[in-house]
Amino acid sequence: MSTSELQLLTGGEAVAEAMRQIDPDVVPVYPITPQTPIIQTFAKFVADGAAHGELVDVESEHSAMSAAIGSALAGARTMTATSSQGLALMAEVVYIAAAMRAPIVMALGNRALSGPINIHCDHSDSMLIRDSGVVQLFAENAQEAYDLTVLGTRLAERLDVMLPVLVCQDGFTITHSAEPVALLPDQAVRDFVGDYAIPHPLLESAHPTTQGPFAMPDYYFELRRQQIAALEAALDALPELALEYAQLSGRAYGPLEPYRLDDAERVLVALGSAAGTIKDVVDELRDEGEHVGLLKIVSFRPFPAGAVVELLRGVPSVIVLDRAASPGGAAPLRAELASALSGEPAHVGGHVYGLGGRDLHPEDVRDVFAERAGDYVGLRSEPCLA
Amino acid sequence: MSSLTPWQALPHAGAVDAETAARPETGGWRTGLKPQVDLSCCVNCLLCWIYCPDSAVKLDGTTFDGFDLAHCKGCEICAEICPVDAIAMVPEERTP
Amino acid sequence: MSRLKTLARREAGLPPLAGGHSLCQGCGIPAVVRTVLGSFDRPVVVVNATGCLEVATTRFPTTAWNVPWVHVAFENAAAVASGVEAAKRALRRRNGLPDDQEPAVVVFAGDGGTYDIGLQALSGALERGHRFLFVCYDNEAYMNTGIQRSGATPFGASTTTSPSGLESLGKAQQRKDMTAIAIAHHVPYVGQAAGSHWQDLSEKVERAAAADGPAFLNVLTNCPLGWGHEPRIGIHVLDAAVESCFWPLYEVVDGRFRLTYEPEEMLPIEEWLRPQARFAHLLRPENADLVAEIQRRVGADWDDLRSRCEEGVPA
Numbered sequence: 175m176s177t178s179e180l181q182l183l184t185g186g187e188a189v190a191e192a193m194r195q196i197d198p199d200v201v202p203v204y205p206i207t208p209q210t211p212i213i214q215t216f217a218k219f220v221a222d223g224a225a226h227g228e229l230v231d232v233e234s235e236h237s238a239m240s241a242a243i244g245s246a247l248a249g250a251r252t253m254t255a256t257s258s259q260g261l262a263l264m265a266e267v268v269y270i271a272a273a274m275r276a277p278i279v280m281a282l283g284n285r286a287l288s289g290p291i292n293i294h295c296d297h298s299d300s301m302l303i304r305d306s307g308v309v310q311l312f313a314e315n316a317q318e319a320y321d322l323t324v325l326g327t328r329l330a331e332r333l334d335v336m337l338p339v340l341v342c343q344d345g346f347t348i349t350h351s352a353e354p355v356a357l358l359p360d361q362a363v364r365d366f367v368g369d370y371a372i373p374h375p376l377l378e379s380a381h382p383t384t385q386g387p388f389a390m391p392d393y394y395f396e397l398r399r400q401q402i403a404a405l406e407a408a409l410d411a412l413p414e415l416a417l418e419y420a421q422l423s424g425r426a427y428g429p430l431e432p433y434r435l436d437d438a439e440r441v442l443v444a445l446g447s448a449a450g451t452i453k454d455v456v457d458e459l460r461d462e463g464e465h466v467g468l469l470k471i472v473s474f475r476p477f478p479a480g481a482v483v484e485l486l487r488g489v490p491s492v493i494v495l496d497r498a499a500s501p502g503g504a505a506p507l508r509a510e511l512a513s514a515l516s517g518e519p520a521h522v523g524g525h526v527y528g529l530g531g532r533d534l535h536p537e538d539v540r541d542v543f544a545e546r547a548g549d550y551v552g553l554r555s556e557p558c559l560a
Numbered sequence: 561m562s563s564l565t566p567w568q569a570l571p572h573a574g575a576v577d578a579e580t581a582a583r584p585e586t587g588g589w590r591t592g593l594k595p596q597v598d599l600s601c602c603v604n605c606l607l608c609w610i611y612c613p614d615s616a617v618k619l620d621g622t623t624f625d626g627f628d629l630a631h632c633k634g635c636e637i638c639a640e641i642c643p644v645d646a647i648a649m650v651p652e653e654r655t656p
Numbered sequence: 657m658s659r660l661k662t663l664a665r666r667e668a669g670l671p672p673l674a675g676g677h678s679l680c681q682g683c684g685i686p687a688v689v690r691t692v693l694g695s696f697d698r699p700v701v702v703v704n705a706t707g708c709l710e711v712a713t714t715r716f717p718t719t720a721w722n723v724p725w726v727h728v729a730f731e732n733a734a735a736v737a738s739g740v741e742a743a744k745r746a747l748r749r750r751n752g753l754p755d756d757q758e759p760a761v762v763v764f765a766g767d768g769g770t771y772d773i774g775l776q777a778l779s780g781a782l783e784r785g786h787r788f789l790f791v792c793y794d795n796e797a798y799m800n801t802g803i804q805r806s807g808a809t810p811f812g813a814s815t816t817t818s819p820s821g822l823e824s825l826g827k828a829q830q831r832k833d834m835t836a837i838a839i840a841h842h843v844p845y846v847g848q849a850a851g852s853h854w855q856d857l858s859e860k861v862e863r864a865a866a867a868d869g870p871a872f873l874n875v876l877t878n879c880p881l882g883w884g885h886e887p888r889i890g891i892h893v894l895d896a897a898v899e900s901c902f903w904p905l906y907e908v909v910d911g912r913f914r915l916t917y918e919p920e921e922m923l924p925i926e927e928w929l930r931p932q933a934r935f936a937h938l939l940r941p942e943n944a945d946l947v948a949e950i951q952r953r954v955g956a957d958w959d960d961l962r963s964r965c966e967e968g969v970p971a
Contacts, residue, residue, distance in 0.1 A: 199746035202739060226749070228742040233780030237735035240777065243728050244703065244739025250746050252739070270728055275573035336573070374575045376724045376740060377747070379699035379759050384576040384719035386727035388711045396567035397574045397716070403567075565717075576719045583676040584718055606660040610854050611891060613686040614675040622661040631675030635682035636888035 183355045185316040185348035189255070189281045189341065190215035191355075192323035194225045195363035198279075199250035199370070202230040202241035206260040207293045208345035209283035213255055227251075235260035239267035239278075246276040247385060249375030251327075254278065257345055258285035261299045265306070271338045272307030273401055274386055277330035277372070278338045279323065282310075284446065284497075285345040286530045294531020295345040297445060297497040300474065301506045307401050309339040309408050310475040312445040316353045317425070319343040322472075324358070325419050325427060327367045332415075334407040336372070342474075344447040346531065358423055366422060409476040429478035431470040432485050434460060438467035440543055441486060443511055444495040445471050448527070448534050452495075455539040466543055471507065479514035486520055493542060494524035495534075495551070527551035586614060590634035593649040595627050601646035608638035608647060659858055663694035670722050672700070677713040677720035682887020684851045684878035684894070685709050685793050689764060691854045692791055692873070693723065695861035699759040701740055702726070705733035705769035708800040709793065724759065731773040733763045734781035734790060741786040760865060761788035767808035768798045770874075771834050782841035782870045789864050789871045792834065793851075795879040803882040807832045810902075811953075812946060813934045815882075820937040825946065830953075838872040839908050845871035847907040847916075851878060852894035856905050856916050863909060876903045884933020893931050899923040901958040906965060913964040922958070925951040 183191065190212050193201070201220075203213040219225040232238045238254050245252040256264065261282065271278055286292040287299055300310055311326055313319040319341060326339040343349055358366075374383040389397055409429060416427040433453055435441060442452050449470040459466045469485060469492075471478075486492055492515065496505035504512065508524035515522055525547055528534050532552050541547040548555065571577065602624050609617040609624070616632040618625040627638075639647040657665070672693040673686055685708060693700055702725045704710040710727045713720040728736045741761050748758065765774055770792040778790060797815050798804040805815040809827045814820040818827040838846045844867035847860040857875060864871035878894050880887040897903040898917065902925065905917040925947065929935040938947055 199750065200739060200742045202742070228746045230738060230742050230784065232735060232738065233776060233783070237732060237738070237777050237780055240728055240732035240735035241739030241742065244726070244736035244741075245743040245746075246739075247726060248701070248740040248743035248747075250743035252743075267729060267732065273573070274728070373572050376701050376726055377744060377759055379701075379724055382578040382722060382724040384578060384581070384714050384721050384725045385573065387574055387576060387714045387716040387719070388727075389574070389716040392564055393570075393574075393716045396565070396570055399567040400570050400574075571717075574716055576714070576717055578719060578722050582718045583674070583720070584678075586676060586678070589681060606658075606664055609664060610660060610691060611687045613679060613681075613683045614677075615671045615673065615686065615690070616675050619664055619667075619669070622657075622664045628675060633681040637682055637890060640888045641891055 180354050180356050182352050183316055184211065184350050184352050185313070185319045185343045186211035186283070186350065187215050188316040188320035188355045189323050189343070190219065191357055192320050192363070193253055194219045195358070195360050196253070196324065196327055196367050197225055197227060197364070198253040199227045200230060200245035200252045201227050202232045202238040202245070202254050204232050204235045204238045204256070204260060206235070206257050208285055208349045209255040209257045209281060211349065212281050212283070235264040236267055239264040239271060242278045243267065243271050243274060243276045246278050247274060247372065247375070248377045249372060251370035252278050253280065255281035255283070257283040258287055258299045262287060262302055265303050268303050268308060268338065269306045275336040275404065276338060277336050279327050279330050280338060280340050281323065282340045282342040283345040283349045284342050292530040293345070295347050296529045296531065300340070300342055301498040301500070304475065304506060307337065307405060308475065309337055309405065309473070311339065311341050311473055312471065313341065313343045313348060314447060314449045314470060316348055316351070316355050319348060320355055320357065321419065321423065321425055321427065324363055324366060325415060328415050329408060329411060331370065332411050335404055335411055337404050337408060342446070347447045362422060366419070405476045409473070409478060412473060427472065429473035430481055430485070431472060433468040433470060435467040435469065435485055435489070437465050438489055439465040440491045440493060441467045441469055441489050442493050442495060442539070442542065443469045443471060443507065445474060445507060446497065448495060448497065451534055451536060452539050455536050455543070459540070459543060464543070477510050482511065482514045483518060486515060487518060489520050492520045492522045494522065495542070496524060496526050497528045499526045499529065525549060525551045585630045586633055587630045590632065590652070592651060592654070593634055594629060594652040595632065595638050595647050596650045597624065598646045601644045603644055605643060607641050607643065611637050611641050613637070659855055663691070663858065666694050672721065672723045673713065674720050674722060676718065678715070679708060679712040680881055680887070682880045682890050684795065684890050687854065688791070688793050688851045688857070688875050688877050691857050692762065692861050695858040696760055696865055699723070700762050701759040703733050703737040703740060703761065703763045705763070705765035705774060706730035707766040707769055709764055709766070711800055730769055732777045733765045733769060733774060734777040737761050737763045737788045737790070738781045738784065738786045741788050763788065763790040765790070765792055766799065767792060767794040767796055768806045771807035771832050779841065782838065782843050782872065785869045787869055789861070789873065791873045791875060793875055793877040795877045795882060796831070797882050799879050799882045808834065811950060812938050814937060815934070825937060825943065835874045838874070842911065843870040843872065844868060844910055845907070847873045848903070849873055849905060850876040850894050850898050850903055852891045853898060853905060853917065860907055860916070863907070882934070885931050889931060896923060896928040896931065900925050900928040900954065902928050902954050904958060904961055906961060915962065915965045925954055
């Protein structure tokens, strides 16, 4: 195992360090709060010769992802970053990146979608591209943001995966909060990610290919199914890569993280930084004799439905906290849990919290466990008779 | 056109290999006329070659070498543009 | 050897764009594509925006292309090309490959994907100074989706979204001067060409390819269906655009303007309008003043361009 050096870094800085160590060939960037510290920190690395790729200051996020596809398919390792409206603007191209199997690694500083315009954290941006076919990994803190970026690069570039990987961290809560982060040595990261290789680089003229075709109803369905298989392969690949990473770093990852699930009667399910708050409350409640636990989801796409069923089998009450709503329907994470657990005896409930950066306090988590919380945790609402 | 393939047999990311790809024939687009050249007039100017939308003028090196009737759509540009009127559109027998 | 024979030798029986596509009978696009690609003396990578050329040549699992080719979306061809070009630079630095062995990056986009939805990405790529050639095959409307008007559609043209009718005389706005927009980005090479004048286009491509930075070519390209003319006469119709000075052939090299063709006599604008059904309503006697206005404007723009070229006015 490599020795790690501890540094006080924000989540944004931690990801920028990972990018410096990975040293991608091309990084198209466009600014948007709260991911901007990532690209600014990386730009300084490039200016000082600490990173050696081409920084391309594009004129919109749509062009950032477009340039990223061009670069990745040309034969160059490519990374970028965005949030919220930027992700929304590039959404069309994100779908295409997945379909064209471009292994782009993108940092996402989760931020609420307009309107109204809001620069703070929620997961609505991730949920906008939920069905795009990209991998989405959620970090609980700056350390995880760093580790998942390194791990995510290997995952993206596996031949059976070859998909864009989004490493998501809560905007401001993680991107702008400093914590001790253990960095691997530079060479260890270089060795772990290895060399970039794709099946048909555009810059290789000897065997020309036509990429990004027009497909009629006779082929679109099959091409899409092939793409779905790649996401399924990512779910199988993640534990294997995580094991290798654990041997290197001493830190274990997986598609999800169970926290004190043994004999739990009530389990909260959540993505992102709220998991940290929930863990603290779980510890307090356990000390008070309550049988509670947390299932933190790391890989939202591909969703580890099988592992969820294994871990939550026998848990009477599963309560999902969604940091995004799906107006008119079931909130996204809740819908995944309900689907995975259909046929199981567990009762699946859920709450929406934290939209537009509304903090989740420990008292709120206690309210949820005690079944005192409303559908929208932390929302100001007139008292009602119910 | 190749026969339809199951999804497992598709090329990675739908990337089509130029060397092995299926190439449709478009000669069936013609509606009764095909180009014909009078070689005694042809001066090998190659204007028909560059203007043909279907790359259907064949060359042997830089010498006119006939029309690729499997792809010619019968647009008549070659007949129109030939500076020595060496190309005419003539009726052709088509099997339905 | 003549230029055309040089192009033919380069193709060597394997055209970059071969037959087997479903572009219309008499489509003007392939001649432009083959002239452009044939004028490069090294490999190319083609980035193609959504449109007629892309759709008709790459129906999965077939292709009409024999060069590396990529399509991503409608508005981002210049951004995709920026990424390919940045990859070239990065890999060259990493691997130490000399530039002249690497493929040139060439974009093909229609006027929709250049003047309108593609304008932002093009502008950004020009400003950033990527070394690539962007070729607009300008047939003056969104042809692939059914002849809808674009920012390139000339004043008075009837399209399906600016149809002439009992209360309309076709497109009410003047077209954008996209060539001037490119020139305003102060890139090393900008040229205006036409599909009919293959030699002028080929020479321009050579100069564009030698530019150490972005190059833009705006190439007037005919569309038999959209313009309303018999496929057979396509070259003559384009010729009329050039001879009437509706579409001057010129270039701006490092800021210096140069005419590359000057008609001996300026053809009356009716010669350009008459062969095309999209202008038929303009030629009714009651619309003579509109035609006169078009003529006046073409004349004024031509005089203005000539004066820039004579003085070599920096862009």
